[in-house]
Amino acid sequence: MSVALTAEKLNKYFHEPEEFRVLQDITLSVNKGEFVPIIGKSGCGKSTLLYLLSTLDTDYTGNIMINNEKVTGLSQNQLAAFRNEHIGFVFQFHFLLPEFTALENVMLPALKLGRWGKDEITERALDKLKQLEMDQFAHKLSGKLSGGQQQRIAIARALINDPMIIMADEPTGNLDSGNTKLVFDIFSRLAHEENIAVLAVTHDLDFAKHADHVIEMMDGHIIS
Template sequence: MEVRKAIEGRKINKFFYSPSKTQVLIDITLTVNKGEFVSIMGKSGCGKSTLLYILSTMDTDYEGELYLDDKLITGESSDYLSHLRNEKIGFVFQFHYLINEFTVLENVMIPGLKLNQKSREELEHIAMEKLKIFSMETHALKKANQLSGGQKQRVSIARALINNPLIVMSDEPTGNLDKKNSDLVLGIFKELVQDFHQTILMVTHDHDMASKTDRTILMEDGMIISHG
């Protein structure tokens, strides 16, 4: 079976200029294939979150080439990248970024409403289907601020899936959760990969979390030292 790439970075270099020029990413080349659950691991300050921001197209100030779904996207306009992000990338952060005055259902629908390719009724149906994956459908009409931390993170994962993204990118998704909820989130990620063939790229500093992914890319001092 042909292995298809979800995302690929070639010779990515990144510099900060405050106050002097500092190189924070050095010749980063990596590939995440479709259907893979990959972690990027390394100590704080090694450049893993900086790399994720570039791979997610949110930071375009870098040298090198970035491919999404086998298409070169380096140098594309911010409007194009914004649409591409919404369509092809789902985000799960350490902080859930839910809108408290919106219901759970409305929060999950937001990226779909932004993409504007389906009717509100269709999106409501899809959002409920995503919530069912996480056993959160009975909370659909609650306000986001009525949920526990673990429930909020599950809703944020459902939101990341609303547009059926090519890849879900996650930065320390369990950083704010206790062990029980961390295990729950990791279990959900594994289920998404195994049952729904979702591609996931997760930044973590947690050895235990990383060991449960298909492959771990290890970073040190702005470089990849192992592709797992």
Template sequence: MADVLVLDQIRKSYNVGTPVEVEVLHGIDLAIRPGEFVALMGPSGSGKSTLLNIIGLLDRPASGRLLINGEDTTDLPDAALTKLRGHTIGFVFQYHYLISAFTAAENVMMPMLVDRGHPDRQMEERAAELLDRVGLGKWRDNRATNMSGGQQQRVAVARALAMDPTLVLADEPTGNLDTASANAVFELMRQINRERSTTFLIVTHNMDLARQCDRIVEVVDGRITPARQPPG
């Protein structure tokens, strides 16, 4: 089975062609296997956000190859990248970015609606199934503004799973939550990973959470340091 994600000598520069051109990623090599649960760590300014944008097909590298499920994305046009991203990658952010006027179910349906253009019964059933899965079945008709921070982030996790992605990218998904809610959201993602073999790459500054991942990838000054296995 092909690796879910392969980065081969990925480089990225800003202000290209100007006197202040700077390279922020220096030949990144990384492979993530199907079903892995990986923490991505590094100090501020290390290149994590730039790397995550490239992995999420939101930005293109200056050079190198990026493969998703064995497909080389290097020469894909923007429309093909958008389609690939929508069908294979789910996103969970530090802030949930729910639409406050929408119900929990409507928020979960959004990726499917963007893909298909109109709502249908199948979308509604999928949203209900996912909200049940994250423990919010009874709240499916609640507006986002009437939910706690932890509940809203659970809706965001359900939304990330709407298209049944191969890879979920989570950028500080517990950063805005209290400790109890953070642990609950993290454990929810871990449980989904174990039950469905969904691959997760989680950016976090929380070493306690990182230690519960399969391995830790650390980015320092635009380079990946030698791989670390969580203790224990």
């Protein structure tokens, strides 16, 4: 397996209301083709870690490499372009535009990337929706879909630019058990069949149970 992401000696401080070290010497690696949940109690630092690894937060010490490229120290513009090309995001709240159709929402990151023409982006978006069994809702306004359907649209959107890694923050936090299992199965398939690295913060221990390996955190440390 080839390495998708490595982090070395990450430290993160919060400075208000007083200085607090929220992450302490975090070192880890994730391979392509692996589904890796990050678990731990609330406040242990797992979402903070994900935001560092995803380059959304750059206020830390240490080094992060993604796809053999050092992202630590890149400018905000460089990071924005890097994220759009290499990282797909899935959050607890899907952040779909309710006045756009499912298809239009999925197309947005590819239109921004500008690698393909609009017709090809439309075809790609329809293909991603089909992978997630959502193609029949392509022309429906996303605001009219159920929570589980909206989360599958958000996953299709995360896949549109063929990312090397998907980062998910509590992706099943608002879903019932049936849709939670569905999202787990999708992530597992993406890792094992599409060779994508999937890194997911979760409170759901069942969600984590069948993963390739699990990163467990406590008090800003990785404990297993």
